[in-house]
Amino acid sequence: MATVVLPDNFSALTNGERELSTKAQTYRELVAELILRWPQLEDLLDKTAVAIDGQIYQEAFLEEIGADSEVFFMARIEGG
Amino acid sequence: MAEAVEYKQIGTRPIRPDGVDKVTGRAQFGADMVLPNMIHGQVLRSPHAHAIIKSIDLSAALVMDGVYAAICGADFEPFVDSDLSRNIMARDKALYHGHAVAAVAATSLTIATAALEAITVEYEVLAPILDVVEAMDKNSPLVNDNNYTKLPEKPEKPSNIANIGKLERGNVEQGFERADIIVEREYIVPMAHQGYIEPHACTANIDETGRGSVWCCTQGHFDFRTATAKLLGKDLADLKFIASEIGGGFGGKTVVYLEPLAVMLSEKAGRPVRMKMTREEVFRATGPTSGTVTRVKVGLQNDGTITAAQTWSAFEAGAFEGAPHMPGIMSIYAPYEIENFVVEAFDVLVNKPKVAAYRAPGAPQTMHAFECALDEAAIALDMDPLDLRLVNAADEGTQAPYGPKFPPIGFKACIEAAKNHPNYKMPVPDGAGRGVSAGFWFNVGMQSSAEVNVNENGTVMVIEGSPDIGGSRASMALMAAETLGIEYENVRTQVGDTESTGFCNVTGGSRTTFATGMAVVQACEDVIGECKKRAAMTWAVDEDQVEWKDGSAVPGPGVNADVKPLSLAELARKAGKTGGPIQGRASVNAQGAGASFSINFADLRVDRDTGKVEVLNYTAIQDAGKAIHPAYVEGQMQGGAAQGIGWALNEEYVYDKNGVMENAGFLDYRIPVASDLPMIDTHIVEVPNPSHPYGVRGVGETPIVAPLAVCSNAVSRCLGQRLTNLPLSPPNILEAID
Missing domain, CATH: 3.90.1170.50 (Aldehyde oxidase/xanthine dehydrogenase, a/b hammerhead)
Structure with a gap:
């Protein structure tokens, strides 16, 4: 099962839960799973970057998630 | 996977294509x-x-x-x-x-x-609200009566605090209990402008x-x-x-x-x-970057290991939300592997212009505070400041404070390069102090498009949509030439308007050489595919029997050995017979931007009578992944160092009690001029980014991060007294040492 870590600003919407396991095989499946569990996360997820196994995606969609993957949601970065 | 390989075009230093027009005044700028x-x-x-x-x-x-x-x-x-x-x-x-x-x-x-x-x-x-800490008080007057802190549940009352960001890991209290020494300070960085000319x-x-x-x-x-x-x-x-x-733009x-x-x-x-x-x-x-107040507490063991770090930071947003507090807190500990930390930052409205991005937005402010605290710890532990950083340095596999594990990164390589650099081995000049600091930026990818048109003589026109601020036309031409196997001189690059090329996000975030470069490389690969198809048609063989080598289609195994290679120019000349003009295109949402780390150090001397600081020497070392055009990379490192030194030593927004900026001109808002600075020595470290075809990381943001703490640490060591507030301008230094 892949490990998913949610950022601090999600905590209040997930009753403090920050870490979970998932069988999702793609980012799209993971997002669907999270929204099913916490519908109020939808807007936040749409504005959040994600790192899958160290690779940061500003706008992920169908990226694969492996059985041992580490998935971190994080603030989007832009820059000057 | 990008590997360290020898290139024919990449890594060379051709003269910039826009240089003559810019120095002769022919170039057309915004007001022209x-x-x-x-x-x-x-x-x-x-x-x-x-x-x-x-x-x-x-x-x-x-x-x-x-x-x-x-x-x-x-x-x-x-x-x-x-x-x-x-x-x-x-x-x-x-x-x-x-x-x-x-x-x-x-x-x-x-x-x-x-x-x-x-x-x-x-x-x-x-009455204007000008002080960021006072603005956070629940009894403060409001900049915007309709601003409510963005929390999961809307607060009952409006506030000047627009957003709060927080990262934490481990147990900070237990970490501090394990520390042999603790450094705790408050640091102030002033609001500063990008200062584009x-x-x-x-x-x-x-x-x-x-x-x-x-x-x-x-x-x-x-x-x-x-x-x-x-x-x-x-x-x-x-x-x-x-x-x-x-x-110039620098985010502004x-x-x-x-x-x-x-x-x-x-x-x-x-x-x-x-x-x-x-x-x-x-x-x-127009957008300056945030002034900040940052409180840092860091605990270390006698061997230099950081056991815990705690940071609180208030960012001025200006009149509307949007301070770079999140990248600030995501950057602050990034160069280090720290078991226990917490960092919290606030995006606070004040009656000042709305801030805009400025190179590595948020990182210079927070990292100034932490890098100064580490320098104080190094002094207390009698450790070389580079050794202290090496003890804690992040490496491949280190879990970044913002979550993921780092892929291959070059921070340790930067520290080692600094330790071996002749400027670091040189004794500190008499009466001076030596400052050291790390720098970091994530870098980003985002969306880019490129088209490559092969002219009928085999020269190539690259059209992309990233405005050229730091030399990207030359870098794109180098990557195109390398990919196609032709000479740099045979490639021209043009920045297309919104009707003549595909969408490109802004030139910013150190993304252009990485992301637009990726689009250009893919567009060139598209051209190569088309050329192989045309050659196969000419030779009456299958496409997979054609290879591309040194700018020509060459027969692969199984093709009549008498067949002569067809160069890009030959294929272009006959393109009318084989299907029309040869063109390639690509659009990407580039992922996998590689973080860029740096180490900067410098020797500074303070005139105790006037408070003037002299920068005696300055060395910038940075991991570029792969320097496509090394002179441009060095230019980015030198420019970022100059801007950071200016911010550290002189630049600030000075407001009167009515909120009127008193120094709104370059005579009074003093950015460094050539006579203020020594030649900035540079050393490019190249740890390739595996996500880019040529290993590019992006280099524009990181160079401004380290100089603030370099200057603070050098001046503090010079004076034997810790100075925590920027700028280190003559009046501020005289006030501090009196």
């Missing part, structure tokens, strides 16, 4: 556009930092001879109501000194100026149908088109944006100020309207 019947736009700005706008009367201006149009906030009300809209034109409240409240277009600047004077604005002046300027030419063109200096003409169309309720397809040459030209005003004025006037800011307007009304 002249059109028939063009008139001139001017902005009326609030003389108050905080005031209710009770009324605005444009009528006296509108009846003046030579005045074609006048607009104010009411003209924007039919369209989207957003912070950006209210920033480019105030509505019911002026929120900072210099906030736009009206604009006119007239046949001459003189008439436009007179028209501004004829506009009547009735204000109810309010070219003020904002644009020319809009809108016809009677509401369609037209905008010529502007921008870091991203596609994003400017999107923003302008949205602010004015237009279809973005009706607006063509053309990026001029740009005299990623947002619109004048463009929507010029479009509206031009549409109302029925004439082209040119607008350009004065330097004073640039300072008063």
